[in-house]
Amino acid sequence: MHTVVVGTSGTTAQDVIAVARGNARVELSADAVAALAAAREIVDALAAKPEPVYGVSTGFGALASRHISPELRAQLQRNIVRSHAAGMGPRVEREVVRALMFLRLKTVASGHTGVRPEVAQTMADLLNAGITPVVHEYGSLGCSGDLAPLSHCALALMGEGDAEGPDGTVRPAGELLAAHGITPVELREKEGLALLNGTDGMLGMLIMALADLRTLYTSADITAALSLEALLGTDKVLAPELHAIRPHPGQGASADNMLRVLAGSGLTGHHQDDAPRVQDAYSVRCAPQVNGAGRDTLAYAATVADRELAAAVDNPVVLPDGRVESNGNFHGAPVAYVLDFLAIAAADLGSITERRTDRLLDKNRSHGLPPFLADDAGVDSGLMIAQYTQAALVSEMKRLAVPASADSIPSSAMQEDHVSMGWSAARKLRTAVGNLARIVAVELYAATRAVELRAQRGLTPAPATRAVIEALRAAGVEGPGPDRFLSPDLAAADAFVRAGGLVSAVEPVTGSLA
Numbered sequence: 001m002h003t004v005v006v007g008t009s010g011t012t013a014q015d016v017i018a019v020a021r022g023n024a025r026v027e028l029s030a031d032a033v034a035a036l037a038a039a040r041e042i043v044d045a046l047a048a049k050p051e052p053v054y055g056v057s058t059g060f061g062a063l064a065s066r067h068i069s070p071e072l073r074a075q076l077q078r079n080i081v082r083s084h085a086a087g088m089g090p091r092v093e094r095e096v097v098r099a100l101m102f103l104r105l106k107t108v109a110s111g112h113t114g115v116r117p118e119v120a121q122t123m124a125d126l127l128n129a130g131i132t133p134v135v136h137e138y139g140s141l142g143c144s145g146d147l148a149p150l151s152h153c154a155l156a157l158m159g160e161g162d163a164e165g166p167d168g169t170v171r172p173a174g175e176l177l178a179a180h181g182i183t184p185v186e187l188r189e190k191e192g193l194a195l196l197n198g199t200d201g202m203l204g205m206l207i208m209a210l211a212d213l214r215t216l217y218t219s220a221d222i223t224a225a226l227s228l229e230a231l232l233g234t235d236k237v238l239a240p241e242l243h244a245i246r247p248h249p250g251q252g253a254s255a256d257n258m259l260r261v262l263a264g265s266g267l268t269g270h271h272q273d274d275a276p277r278v279q280d281a282y283s284v285r286c287a288p289q290v291n292g293a294g295r296d297t298l299a300y301a302a303t304v305a306d307r308e309l310a311a312a313v314d315n316p317v318v319l320p321d322g323r324v325e326s327n328g329n330f331h332g333a334p335v336a337y338v339l340d341f342l343a344i345a346a347a348d349l350g351s352i353t354e355r356r357t358d359r360l361l362d363k364n365r366s367h368g369l370p371p372f373l374a375d376d377a378g379v380d381s382g383l384m385i386a387q388y389t390q391a392a393l394v395s396e397m398k399r400l401a402v403p404a405s406a407d408s409i410p411s412s413a414m415q416e417d418h419v420s421m422g423w424s425a426a427r428k429l430r431t432a433v434g435n436l437a438r439i440v441a442v443e444l445y446a447a448t449r450a451v452e453l454r455a456q457r458g459l460t461p462a463p464a465t466r467a468v469i470e471a472l473r474a475a476g477v478e479g480p481g482p483d484r485f486l487s488p489d490l491a492a493a494d495a496f497v498r499a500g501g502l503v504s505a506v507e508p509v510t511g512s513l514a
Contacts, residue, residue, distance in 0.1 A: 001025055004102075006109045006124070008035045010310035011102075013207045013302075019127060020099035020204060026124040028109060028117070035111025036120055039318040043114035046324055047073070047189045054326050055193045055316050056114075064415075077192030078158065084151035084196055085161060087136030092149065092201075094164065096430075097135050099204025100146065101127055101153050103309075104195065110312035113194040114324070122157055122185050129180040130166030131156065133173065135201075141411060142332035142422030145313070146201035149423070154195040159184030190316075198313040199332045205426035206305050206339055210298060212433050212498075213342065216440060217295055218513050219502040220349055221257035223443040224287040226465055227356040228262065230450035232367050233280040235259060235268045243288065250295030253514035255288035260510040266460035267451070281365075283355035290352045294345040295514075301338035308335060332422030336405035339425035346432045347394075347401035350439040354394045357387055357443045360450050373449050373480070380483040383446050386490060390442040393435045400432045441493040444502065448472055449480050456480075464509040471505035472496060 002022060004015045007029040018024035028036075043056060052058045052067040059066040059076070068076050105123045108115045126133075133156035139148025155161035159174035177184055185191075228235065238259040243252045262268055279285060316326045361383055363371040374382030404425035410417040448469050451461050461469075473479060476492045496502070507513060 087139030089137035103200035140423035143419035226447035251292030265462035332420030336422030
């Protein structure tokens with residue numbers, strides 16, 4: 001099994017995905033253990049002094065003015081975890097919780113939190129045992145960290161609350177820890193606070209969304225090319241010299257992807273109209289510009305994610321010179337903004353994708369294709385309602401594109417008077433990513449059917465297009481014919497897209513796509 005070693009200098013997106021989705025084992029490096037021990041010595045020394053230090057010998061948030069006596073400090077750390085584990089609503093997905101736990105361990109291992117090595121090791125032990133705390137949908141404002149979600153994870157470290165075992169059964173966390181020989185932690189000064197104060201949930205969801213969107217953007221380039229081909233459009237608009245004079249990197253990459261998919265097509269540039277087209281519609285002609293802008297958005301979001309992966313996000317933090325200083329590094333604004341930005345780009349990609357599907361189905365705009373790509377229009381409805389479903393998904397995408405980060409609801413008696421809502425931005429982006437995959441799947445379903453109908457009339461699709469059709473049919477998605485129960489076909493197309501089937505089908509023909 002793949003092992004991810006956690007050191008003092010952050011981690012990578014690949015490691016996050018390996019742990020969250022691939023169940024990779026986690027180990028602490030020797031440097032991390034040494035840094036944890038050194039920082040803990042500083043916290044212990046401060047705890048022994050009479051002067052109050054926030055998070056070490058005081059209350060939290062709006063209650064920070066109270067100095068806590070030594071005999072109550074262990075109780076203070078337990079209490080913050082218990083009281084902050086106040087999430088509500090549906091359970092959050094296992095991969096999100098594993099990403100959150102791993103990213104919190106990443107910050108702890110930096111040596112800037114003051115957590116003891118044994119607490120960090122227990123965090124790794126839970127991940128390695130496949131124990132996943134039950135975390136709920138609602139409870140984070142994205143400031144002072146993802147408080148409630150992280151608190152539910154910290155609660156499991158204490159042997160309290162509920163968790164899911166490796167067999168998928170939810171049981172009391174204490175039972176699961178005992179079954180795997182893991183001793184619950186007894187929190188000491190600062191440790192409860194250090195386990196809660198981070199952007200780990202929203203960052204984990206950002207990293208996984210970026211991975212999924214990269215696949216979807218390449219898939220959308222392919223389906224756009226298939227639609228262009230099915231509509232007998234021209235591939236001249238994809239010429240590299242045209243995109244070089246507007247040098248956005250994503251635009252050039254999308255155009256190149258589409259051009260390679262269409263290489264060798266016998267459909268492009270044909271016209272079955274009495275009045276040949278001078279230009280294709282925007283949804284066809286401007287696909288590289290829209291898809292490419294989204295690609296550039298992904299690149300910017302990935303830069304923010306990489307910075308956050310290298311960060312130690314906590315408050316207060318332990319500095320190498322021995323100071324323990326309060327700060328605002330837990331604020332989720334940098335992550336929240338790009339989560340919202342990605343939702344906007346995804347909504348626009350879904351919108352242009354749906355417009356091409358609608359054009360394929362409209363006999364007045366499809367340049368010779370049958371109405372709704374039906375076998376016997378009137379008797380058969382064809383893909384009419386598949387486009388309805390796609391339109392409903394696009395409509396929701398537009399609602400999901402409304403920025404969460406533009407909102408703020410003050411909390412903690414106005415101590416936390418400006419919050420990021422980054423967790424909410426991440427949650428809606430996850431929904432948007434799932435919807436986008438379905439939208440691309442519907443275009444794929446329509447475009448392949450349209451191309452096959454063209455082929456029945458003697459026109460030869462591109463070799464890459466034929467490879468897509470062959471792979472899609474092998475995946476259980478049927479081709480043209482009389483009306484049938486469509487939902488299973490659409491579900492199979494969706495699974496094909498999500499699994500990267502489009503990219504895998506064409507790259508043996510086109511070479512590696514961007």
